Amino acid sequence: MPTEPEEEDSTAAALDANRVLWDEWAAIHAQSDWYNLDAVRAGADKLRAYEKAEVGDVTDLRLLHLQCQIGADSVSWARHGAHVTGVDFSPVAIQIATELAESLGVSAEFVCSDVLALPEHLTGTWDIVYASRGILGWISDLGRWARVASHFLRPGGTLYLTDMHPMARAVDDTTDTLQLGRPYWARTDPARLEVRGSYADPSAHVDSTSKFLWTHSTGDLITAVAQAGFRIEFFHEFPWLDRSLPSLTKVSPREFVPPNGIELPLYFSLRAHKV
Numbered sequence: 695m696p697t698e699p700e701e702e703d704s705t706a707a708a709l710d711a712n713r714v715l716w717d718e719w720a721a722i723h724a725q726s727d728w729y730n731l732d733a734v735r736a737g738a739d740k741l742r743a744y745e746k747a748e749v750g751d752v753t754d755l756r757l758l759h760l761q762c763q764i765g766a767d768s769v770s771w772a773r774h775g776a777h778v779t780g781v782d783f784s785p786v787a788i789q790i791a792t793e794l795a796e797s798l799g800v801s802a803e804f805v806c807s808d809v810l811a812l813p814e815h816l817t818g819t820w821d822i823v824y825a826s827r828g829i830l831g832w833i834s835d836l837g838r839w840a841r842v843a844s845h846f847l848r849p850g851g852t853l854y855l856t857d858m859h860p861m862a863r864a865v866d867d868t869t870d871t872l873q874l875g876r877p878y879w880a881r882t883d884p885a886r887l888e889v890r891g892s893y894a895d896p897s898a899h900v901d902s903t904s905k906f907l908w909t910h911s912t913g914d915l916i917t918a919v920a921q922a923g924f925r926i927e928f929f930h931e932f933p934w935l936d937r938s939l940p941s942l943t944k945v946s947p948r949e950f951v952p953p954n955g956i957e958l959p960l961y962f963s964l965r966a967h968k969v
């Protein structure tokens with residue numbers, strides 16, 4: 695369905711605000727313990743064991759990394775043998791990622807573009823499209839995101855996505871008690887949420903005061919991928935979130951779970967092949 699001009703204006707304004715915020719966050723994150731780029735420079739692998747197992751051997755494969763931020767995961771894939779192209783809409787993030795890859799001498803290059811406009815800025819085909827940890831909420835149009843992924847894959851190529859489960863987005867992140875307090879189903883407009891500091895450094899000063907996030911249900915995601923010309927191989931659900939919420943309990947440095955044995959799908963991974 696074509697979008698109305700007013701809708702386009704508000705989406706563009708939300709994306710502009712998000713980009714300004716990400717420019718600020720990228721600079722903060724490059725200095726943060728959370729991303730610890732010194733450890734990356736010294737050889738630390740930022741990828742999680744489950745995703746490496748699920749993506750498989752990447753030796754000599756071309757990997758397109760969507761929403762790569764400061765390139766910590768991108769250079770990790772390059773160290774595993776992939777030829778990486780990272781994409782992000784934050785010029786600050788892309789500059790940090792480019793300098794990181796150059797300083798390490800790994801096979802990774804970076805393109806600054808809104809992910810939904812990428813076909814206007816990049817040509818070629820890749821073996822793998824990969825995106826992880828903090829992707830879907832920033833995307834206004836999931837169908838278009840999946841079509842962009844399909845556009846850049848060779849036939850038979852792999853889409854791999856791992857992110858916060860849509861169910862986890864519905865959890866109220868302001869209370870100590872576990873309760874559902876945010877929407878699960880998609881809304882037309884993005885939610886405007888107040889920003890203080892960053893998830894990687896809550897005490898950092900940021901001038902931005904808002905971020906704009908879109909809600910997508912599990913069904914929206916599965917449908918978007920299936921309709922973009924993919925065969926979905928699996929959709930795995932995990933019982934942990936990779937960051938803290940007041941109502942969750944830490945069980946490992948990157949795993950936070952509900953209290954009292956309550957089970958909820960909080961994270962997911964999806965692998966699909968382009969038909």
Ligand SMILES: C[S@@+](CC[C@H](N)C(=O)[O-])C[C@H]1O[C@@H](n2cnc3c(N)ncnc32)[C@H](O)[C@@H]1O
Nearest residue numbers: 716761762763782783784808809826827828832
């Ligand atoms: C949480 S990070 C995910 C990257 C990686 N998991 C990490 O932690 O470094 C989200 C990234 O999405 C990027 N992003 C958000 N909206 C975007 C858009 N419309 N087009 C391209 N990049 C976008 C942000 O700039 C940010 O770098």
